[in-house]
Amino acid sequence: MKISKYILLGSMAIMGAGLSSCGSDWLDISNNTQDPVEEYYTNQDNIWQSVVAAYDPLHWFDYANNYCGINIYPEVIADQCFPGGADAGDMNQWKTVFNFNTTSTVVLSTNYSNAYSGVKRCIDSLHYMFDYWQPSTDSELAARARFESEVLALRAFYYNYLWHWWGNIAYYTEPLEGRYLAPQLTADQVYEKIMADLEYVIAQDKLPEKVTESAELGRVTKHFVYMLYTEMAMYQNDEARKKTALGYMEEIINSNKYKLMDDFAAIWEVSGEWCEESVWEINYSDYLASRNWSWGGTAGGTVVPCMVLPRSYDSRDGIHDNTGWGFGTVRKSTYDSYAATDTRRDASIWQPEAGSYKAGFQDTGYFLAKYAGRIGGNAGQIADAPLNYNNNLRLYRYAEVLLNAAELGSPNAQAYLDKVRERAHVPSVAATQDNIIQERAWEFLGEGKRYWDLIRTGLAKDYLVAGNEIPDDRTGNYTDNKKYLPFPQDEIDQCQGTLKQNDAYFLN
Numbered sequence: 001m002k003i004s005k006y007i008l009l010g011s012m013a014i015m016g017a018g019l020s021s022c023g024s025d026w027l028d029i030s031n032n033t034q035d036p037v038e039e040y041y042t043n044q045d046n047i048w049q050s051v052v053a054a055y056d057p058l059h060w061f062d063y064a065n066n067y068c069g070i071n072i073y074p075e076v077i078a079d080q081c082f083p084g085g086a087d088a089g090d091m092n093q094w095k096t097v098f099n100f101n102t103t104s105t106v107v108l109s110t111n112y113s114n115a116y117s118g119v120k121r122c123i124d125s126l127h128y129m130f131d132y133w134q135p136s137t138d139s140e141l142a143a144r145a146r147f148e149s150e151v152l153a154l155r156a157f158y159y160n161y162l163w164h165w166w167g168n169i170a171y172y173t174e175p176l177e178g179r180y181l182a183p184q185l186t187a188d189q190v191y192e193k194i195m196a197d198l199e200y201v202i203a204q205d206k207l208p209e210k211v212t213e214s215a216e217l218g219r220v221t222k223h224f225v226y227m228l229y230t231e232m233a234m235y236q237n238d239e240a241r242k243k244t245a246l247g248y249m250e251e252i253i254n255s256n257k258y259k260l261m262d263d264f265a266a267i268w269e270v271s272g273e274w275c276e277e278s279v280w281e282i283n284y285s286d287y288l289a290s291r292n293w294s295w296g297g298t299a300g301g302t303v304v305p306c307m308v309l310p311r312s313y314d315s316r317d318g319i320h321d322n323t324g325w326g327f328g329t330v331r332k333s334t335y336d337s338y339a340a341t342d343t344r345r346d347a348s349i350w351q352p353e354a355g356s357y358k359a360g361f362q363d364t365g366y367f368l369a370k371y372a373g374r375i376g377g378n379a380g381q382i383a384d385a386p387l388n389y390n391n392n393l394r395l396y397r398y399a400e401v402l403l404n405a406a407e408l409g410s411p412n413a414q415a416y417l418d419k420v421r422e423r424a425h426v427p428s429v430a431a432t433q434d435n436i437i438q439e440r441a442w443e444f445l446g447e448g449k450r451y452w453d454l455i456r457t458g459l460a461k462d463y464l465v466a467g468n469e470i471p472d473d474r475t476g477n478y479t480d481n482k483k484y485l486p487f488p489q490d491e492i493d494q495c496q497g498t499l500k501q502n503d504a505y506f507l508n
Contacts, residue, residue, distance in 0.1 A: 037128065037132070038131075038132050040132075041128035041129070041132040041133060042132050042133055042134070043133065044133070044135075044140055044143055044144075047125070047128055047129045047133050047144070047147060048143075048147070050121070050124060050125035050128050050129070051125050051129075051147050051150060051151055053121045053124075053125065054118065054121040054122045054124075054125050054150075054151050054154050054155075055154065055218070056118075056121065056297070057114050057115070057117045057118035057121065057158070057297075058118070058154075058157075058282050059282065059284065059297070059299075059302075060114045060117075060296060060297050061073075061111060061114055062302050062303050062304050062393075063291065063296035063302075063303045063387060064110050064111075064114055064296045064297065066093060066108040066109070066110045066111050067091065067303065067307060067327075068108050068110075068111040069302070069303075069304045069307075069393070069448075070161075070282075070393060070395070070448055071304070071371070071393060071446065071447050071448035072304050072307060072308070072327070072328055072371075072446075072448065073094070073108075073111075073448070074448040074449075074450070074451035074452065075328060075368075075445075075446055075447070075448050075450065075451070076094055076098065076327065076328050077094065077097050077098045077451055077464075078450040078451035078454065078463075078464070079331075079450065079454065079463040079464055080330065080331055080334040080441065080445055080450055081328050081329060081330050081331060081334070081368065081446075082098075082328075082329045082330075082331065082362035082364065082470070082472075082473075083095050083098050083327065083328070083361075083362060084326050084327045084328055084329040084360055084361055084362045084363070085325060085326055085327050085360055085361050085362075086311065086325070086326065086360050086361060087360070087361050088361055088472070090325075090327075090360075090361060091327065092106065093106055093107065093108055094327075097485065098474060099474055099475045099476040100464075100476035100477060100478055100479075100482050101475075101476050102485065102486065102505075103486065104486040104487060104488060104489040104492065104501065105488075105489050107485055107486055107487075107488050108485075108488075109488035109490060109491065111165070112162070112165075112166070112487070112488055112491060113491075115158045115159075115161045115162045116158070116162070118154065118155070118157075118158035119155055119158045119159060119162075119172075122151045122152070122154050122155035122158065123155065123172070123173060123174065123175055124175065125147070125151045126148065126151055126152070127174075127175050129144055129147055129148065129151075130144075130148075142206075145204065145206040146206050146207065148204075148206070149201045149204055149206045149207050149220070149225075150207070150219065150220040152197050152198075152200065152201050153197075153198070153201050153207075153220045153224065153225050153228065154220060155173075155197065156194045156197045156198050156201075156228060157228060159171070159190065159193075159194050160194055160228060160231070160232055162190075163187060163190050163191065163194065163232075164235070164452065165484070165485050166484050166485055166487060166502065167186075167187035167190070167483065167484035167502065168184060168185065168186055168187050168190070168484065168500070168502060169184065169185065169187075169190055170182040170183065170184050170185075170495070170498075170499055171183065171184075171185045171189075171190055171193055173193075179496070181495060181496070181498050184498065184499055184500060187484070191232065191236050191238075194232065195229070195232060195233070195238075195241065198225055198228060198229045198232075199229075201225055202222070202225060202226075202229070205222070207220060207221055207222040207225065208221055208222065209221060209222045209223055209255060209257060210222075210223055210255075210257050210258075210279075217274050217281075217283065218281065218282070218283045220280075221280065223252050223255075223257075223279050223280070223396075224279065224280040224396065226245075226248035226249070226251070226252060227279055227280065227396040227400070227401070229241075229244075229245060229248060230245035230248060230249060230404050230408075233245045234404070234407070234408070234456060235452060235455075235456045236456075237456060242408055242409075243408075245404070245408060246404075246405060246408035246409060246410060249401050249404045249405035249408065249410070250405060250410060252279070252398075252401050253401060253402070253405060253416075258276060258277060258278075258279065258398040258401070259276050259277065259398065260277055260398060260399060260402075260419060260420070260423045261275055261276060261277045261423075262423070263343075264343050264344050264347050264423060264424065265343070265346075265347035267347075267370075267394065267397070268347065268369070268370045268371070268391075268394075270377075270390060270391075273392045273394075274392075276398075277397050277398045277399065278394060278396075278397060278398075279395075279396035279397060279398060279400075279401065280395050280396045281392040281393060281394050281395060282392065282393040282395060283392050284300070284301045284302040284389070284390060284391060284392055284393070285300065285301060285380075285390050286300070286301045286377065286378045286379060286380040286381045286388050286389060286390040287380040287390075288300075288380060288381075288382055289301045289378070289380065289381035289382065289383065289387075289388035289390075290381075290382055290383045290388075291303075291381075291383055291384065291387040291388050292383040292384045292387065293384050293387070296387065298383075300381060300383065300387070300388045301378055301381060301387065301388030301389045301390050301391075302371075302387075302388075302389050302390075302391055302393070303386060303387045303388075303389070304371050304389070304391065304393075305321070305371050305372055305373030305374070305377060305389035305391050306321075306323045306324060306325060306373050306386040306387070306389065307324075307325050307327040307328065308324070308327060308328045308367060308368040308371055308372050308373075308446075309321060309322075309323060309324025309325070309326070309367065309372055309373050310324045310326055310352055310356075310357035310358070310360075310367055311324050311325060311326040311357055311358045311359075311360045312324070312357055312358040313352060313356060313357040314356050314357070315375060316353065316356050317352070317353075318375070319374060319375065320350070320352070320372055320373065320374060320375065321373040321374060321375050321377065321378075323373055323385065323386045324357070324373070325360075325386075326357075326358075326360035326361070326363070326367075328367070328368045328446075329360075329362050329363055329364045329366060329367060330349050330364060330366035330367060330368060330445075331364060331366070331469060332364050332365070332366060332469070333469060334349070334366070334445065335349050335351075335366050337441075337442070338442060339426050341425045341426060342424050342425065342426050342442065343423075343424055343425050344424050344442055344443060344445075345442075346369070347369060347370070348368070348369055348370055348442075348445045348446055349366050349367070349368070349369055349445070350366070350367045350368070350369035350372055351365055351366050351367075352365075352367065361472060362470060362472050364470065368445070368446040369446070370445075370446045370447070371391050371446065373389050373391075374389075377389045377390055377391070378390065394447065399420050399423075399443055399444075400440075400443075400444070400449075402416040402417070402419055402420055403416065403417070403420060403436055403439060403440055403443065406431050406436050407433060407436045407437075413431040413436075414428075414430075414431040416431075417429070417431045417435070417436060417439060420439060420443060421439065424442070424443075433457075437453055437457055437459070440453055441453070455483060460478045461477070461478055461479065461480070464477070464478035465477045465478065481504040481505060481507050482505055484502045484504070484505065485502065485505065486501060486502050486505050486506070487499060487501055487502060
């Protein structure tokens, strides 16, 4: 069990005033009074509460009704895993997207609302810190400058998530009034807005490159912003900004603040959280974790380790827990694609003994290993155990920095690719784009990168197709009009006709 000493957040009111925490001194916030917001948000401590509130929705995606973790949801609709589960109807929303035949009523509406909750909290925080708070010392001015950069980066992160899935989203940066409607922009317009925010944050240079004190781990850093900027520029295939992104990747590399872990499997242990390879993580902890079936937004652990365990596993290996739901089964072809010497294979894919679990839908005998629930991994929780495992989400790792730089055309591309492969105990291959994209598939299995890689490189039409690897394989094909999901119909209705549907998705 790990004690929460990182940025781990609890449920709070929509105005961001009341917060429960799990042990960090700087998260020990007293309950809000009944003061009006314009009177409450007039000092640094209370502004900090609003900043912490902006971080809170980062933890919601893995549960919050639709179980769409930032890593697991894109993973099960790519080409290395299957959705799995108990039967064909278990998490049907996943399966309709997997087969490219979803509708506006069978989509992940809470995933959509979670991201917009994050956007709203960021906008509220910026409003409070500039309209209600009047810093009077250099220290307070410096604090506000850092807060502003953190919150702008978080807003960019939430908008990036919406942009990836829905593209032509409603976009706003000021508190909404009246009918609470925001203009809908094209995907390209949204991209420019987000990148402008990131460029502003980078130019302001108010964030630390990296944080190392335990109480700071999980706060936004300059290197987090660099990774988000690069991810977006690569996804947009923005050739002009790719050159800038390469510079940012080289800057991270030349900072000498990170290195690849010698033991790939060790990254995924509790002791591997915030290791020398970690650029940024979303923190989860089982310590007094109170996430429950009624509300998944309370402080605590994550449900992903439960989701990817096999169903009714008897724990005969003495390592893996028996709480599994059988989602995210790994394709045998994925397992077979690794070289026998590749240490990432068995660190990423787990094959339990025959007869040790109950086969579910799309069972292959192979399961995701990186986040699989361990015995005792939720021992400190005080609510519903399956929802409260202590696995941090490793969102950006140094291996991705190296592979980004290689793909973006660094003169050191071959050396960077070789470093990643050497750690995996496999021989050198030429640093071509095809080889780098394949390397990412092996390196980041289970981390939610592959789906986006296939779309941005134009390979989705070749790999995300109907198949026959198992009887319940994919039945539909990806086409370019499937890039953006349909908006949830209830969102269309609530927007009173001002939000136009992504109708192209429904074309044959």
